[in-house]
Structure formats: structure tokens, C-alpha cells
Amino acid sequence: MRTQVAIIGAGPSGLLLGQLLHKAGIDNIVIERQSGDYVLGRIRAGVLEQITMDLLEQAGVAQRAHAEGLPHDGFELLFKGERHRIDMHKLTGGKRVMVYGQTEVTRDLMAARAAAGLTTVYEASDVSLHDFDGGQPRVRYQKDGVTHEIACDFIAGCDGFHGVARASVPASAIELYEKVYPFGWLGVLADVPPVSEELIYANTPRGFALCSMRSHTRSRYYLQVPSDHKVEQWTDALFWEELARRLDPEARERLVTGPSLEMSIAPLRSFVAEPMRFGKLFLAGDAAHIVPPTGAKGLNLAASDVGYLSSAFIEHYRERSQAGIDHYSARCLSRIWKAERFSWWFTSLMHRFPETGEFGQKIQEAELDYLIHSEAASTSLAENYVGLPMKL
Numbered sequence: 445m446r447t448q449v450a451i452i453g454a455g456p457s458g459l460l461l462g463q464l465l466h467k468a469g470i471d472n473i474v475i476e477r478q479s480g481d482y483v484l485g486r487i488r489a490g491v492l493e494q495i496t497m498d499l500l501e502q503a504g505v506a507q508r509a510h511a512e513g514l515p516h517d518g519f520e521l522l523f524k525g526e527r528h529r530i531d532m533h534k535l536t537g538g539k540r541v542m543v544y545g546q547t548e549v550t551r552d553l554m555a556a557r558a559a560a561g562l563t564t565v566y567e568a569s570d571v572s573l574h575d576f577d578g579g580q581p582r583v584r585y586q587k588d589g590v591t592h593e594i595a596c597d598f599i600a601g602c603d604g605f606h607g608v609a610r611a612s613v614p615a616s617a618i619e620l621y622e623k624v625y626p627f628g629w630l631g632v633l634a635d636v637p638p639v640s641e642e643l644i645y646a647n648t649p650r651g652f653a654l655c656s657m658r659s660h661t662r663s664r665y666y667l668q669v670p671s672d673h674k675v676e677q678w679t680d681a682l683f684w685e686e687l688a689r690r691l692d693p694e695a696r697e698r699l700v701t702g703p704s705l706e707m708s709i710a711p712l713r714s715f716v717a718e719p720m721r722f723g724k725l726f727l728a729g730d731a732a733h734i735v736p737p738t739g740a741k742g743l744n745l746a747a748s749d750v751g752y753l754s755s756a757f758i759e760h761y762r763e764r765s766q767a768g769i770d771h772y773s774a775r776c777l778s779r780i781w782k783a784e785r786f787s788w789w790f791t792s793l794m795h796r797f798p799e800t801g802e803f804g805q806k807i808q809e810a811e812l813d814y815l816i817h818s819e820a821a822s823t824s825l826a827e828n829y830v831g832l833p834m835k836l
């Protein structure tokens with residue numbers, strides 16, 4: 445088999461890249477380790493920046509997100525038992541975010557890919573990358589006991605944090621930066637109406653909590669839990685009880701509980717790999733970087749990476765220009781490090797850190813108090829939350 449761009453991974457970055465390239469007439473094949481249903485079963489992000497919406501539009505897959513997504517103009521910070529609204533729309537001169545689940549983005553991208561008749565190989569095992577530093581890049585994989593090989597011009601490593609693409613690069617060619625936090629997020633998805641119309645980010649002495657949603661009838665809630673907690677030690681009853689304790693009295697009163705559709709624990713980490721290009725191999729999305737989910741940046745960064753990468757490939761094929769390809773890594777990393785900083789800062793501000801004790805809690809409360817009363821500080825939070833510009 446031969447294609448122009450071989451894309452490893454059918455998560456949002458791989459599928460969006462595939463669709464953006466297809467729209468520009470560039471042939472591509474997606475190779476995914478899991479089944480399509482497995483990919484759709486992962487409950488992850490929920491907040492899309494305008495930049496991500498614009499890229500979905502460009503890819504021709506934004507109709508349902510526009511129709512069913514919930515535009516949000518603000519969110520709330522809860523601390524010292526009270527909620528305070530951050531008016532993103534006003535503070536950023538008219539920007540907002542869209543609440544629309546990653547599962548639905550993935551479903552829309554998969555449907556568009558199938559409708560266009562593009563090749564996606566699911567349940568591919570032993571995926572390996574060859575000669576990406578030379579003239580004949582190839583991707584090899586096993587499917588149903590048979591070995592297949594795809595020859596291509598470029599390989600896009602969109603295979604997430606645990607993927608094979610980054611692992612194929614010699615250790616001497618890559619620099620890794622990592623910070624692991626001493627806690628995780630216990631998440632619950634439930635068919636109950638959200639406690640509030642906007643997201644609530646809560647700093648409490650018992651730990652962080654987040655009230656989010658997928659629709660007017662489906663809620664997504666998270667609790668900070670110690671890193672060594674296992675999901676098996678939690679029940680629905682324990683989850684709702686602990687969430688209620690971390691909310692203000694009015695929200696506690698309004699909280700509707702119900703059986704969880706999904707419950708899982710995600711570890712929190714900050715991670716960046718530099719550079720993101722190795723000859724004809726390009727890393728994008730979680731394959732190259734991870735942010736803790738507090739700022740809702742992971743999926744949005746994946747989208748901006750593939751925005752830069754698709755433009756680079758389009759420039760290459762249409763104009764025979766190397767410029768986009770040569771600048772890809774630096775362009776992405778400039779935006780990524782700013783989102784890393786924001787996600788680290790917001791995580792540090794909102795979570796309980798065992799080692800800093802009561803003093804740490806007081807400092808966080810003072811910073812939150814400053815944040816809601818200073819227009820400069822609230823504006824900085826709002827402009828990072830809605831997403832920094834891409835500057836193509």
C-alpha cells in the first residue's frame with residue numbers, strides 16, 4: 445500500500461488531521477491499535493476553544509457541534525464556600541468556549557471519514573515505523589495475523605502518550621520534560637441534569653472538585669483523589685457524598701444524583717517532548733505533550749498541532765515549500781509551553797497539595813480572592829481559558 449501521509453492513531457488528533465488533509469486533496473491512511481468502539485468508549489474532554497471549532501469547521505465536521513454543543517460565556521470559581529463568576533465573554537471582548545464531548549467530536553470525525561471512503565485500519569497490532577529519517581518512510585503492522593506495509597511521504601505520530609511514534613525516536617534525539625502531580629481525578633458521567641448551567645471549579649480544604657456537563661441532561665463531575673486511590677474503592681454513593689461536601693450550600697441543594705454511566709481515575713501530569721519533528725516523522729497531540737486537565741487544554745492543543753501540521757503538508761504539496769514543515773515544531777511548542785504554564789498554574793491554584801498544608805490553602809485563597817477582584821488577573825485567566833491565538 446502507498447499513501448501520502450500515514451497517520452498513527454485514530455484519536456481526535458489523527459482523525460482531524462486525516463479530515464483536514466482529505467479536504468485539501470491529500471491522501472492519508474489512519475492506523476489504530478484499538479477498535480472503533482473502544483476509541484468511542486473513552487470519556488475525556490468536554491470543552492472546545494473557538495480555534496478547535498474553527499478547525500472542525502474547516503474539516504467539514506462542525507454541524508452537530510454547532511447544533512448540540514452548549515456555548516459557554518463564563519465559568520465559576522468556588523472557594524471559601526462561595527462561588528464567583530468569571531465572565532470570559534466580557535473579559536476577552538466576545539470570546540466563548542463550546543461544551544461538546546470529545547466522544548462526539550470523535551464520532552463526527554469517524555462518520556465523515558467513513559462517508560468519504562477513506563481507509564482506517566482498526567485493531568492493527570505491532571505497529572512499527574521505519575526509515576523516517578531517510579527517503580522511504582514506511583509503517584508496518586499486523587492485522588489478522590498478516591503483516592502489512594504502507595509506504596508514504598510522511599508519518600504523523602498521533603498515537604497518544606503511550607504510543608509507538610515517540611518511542612521510535614532515538615533517546616539522544618529527544619528531550620523530555622515531565623512533572624507528575626501527587627493526585628488524580630476521579631470522574632463520573634451520569635444522566636442527571638447539571639448542578640449549574642456553567643462549569644464550577646472548586647477549591648476546598650477537602651480537595652478540588654469540578655462540575656461539568658455534556659448536555660442539559662448529562663453531567664460530568666470530577667473529584668481530586670490521592671494518586672494511590674483505585675476506582676474499585678469508590679461507589680456511586682461515596683462519590684456523590686464527597687462531591688456534595690465540596691460544593692457550596694446552594695449547589696449542594698441543587699445537586700441531582702443518579703447511577704454512574706462511567707467512573708474512572710486519570711493521573712495528572714505535565715509533559716513535553718522536544719522537538720516534535722524527526723525528519724519525516726511528526727508528533728502531534730498527546731504523543732508529544734500532556735497537560736493536567738484543569739485548564740481543559742489537552743484536546744485543544746491536539747487540534748492546534750494538527751492545524752499547523754495540515755497547513756505544513758498543504759504548503760508542501762501545493763507550493764513545494766518546506767517552510768511550514770521546517771517551522772512546525774517551533775510553532776507548536778511556542779503555543780504548547782504557554783498552555784503547559786496555564787494548566788500547571790490553574791492546577792496548582794485549585795488543588796490541595798498535601799505538603800503545603802494550611803499555609804498553602806491560605807495562599808491559594810488569597811490568590812483566588814485577588815483573581816476575582818483584579819480585572820487584570822481575571823482577564824489573564826479568561827484569555828488563557830478561551831485559548832491563545834494560533835498565529836499561523
Ligand code: RFL
Pocket residue numbers: 452453454455456457458475476477478483487488489490491492546568571602603604605606607608609629631710728729730731737739740741742743744745746
Ligand atoms: P488520544 O486521544 O490518546 O488518541 C491516540 C490514539 O492512538 C492510539 N494508539 C495507537 N495506534 C496505533 N498503534 C499504536 N502503537 C498506538 N498506541 C496508541 C490509541 O488507541 C488512541 O486511539 O490522543 P490525541 O488524539 O492526541 O488526543 C488527545 C486528547 O485525547 C487529550 O488531550 C484530551 O482528552 C485531554 N483532556 C481534555 N482536553 C481538553 O482539551 N479539554 C478537556 O476538557 C479535557 N478533559 C482530558 C480531559 C483528558 C482526560 N483524561 C482521561 C486524561 C479530562 C480527562 C479526564
Ligand code: PHB
Pocket residue numbers: 488489490491643654656657664737738739740
Ligand atoms: C470535562 O467536561 O470533562 C472537563 C471540563 C473542563 C475541564 C476538564 C474536563 O477543565
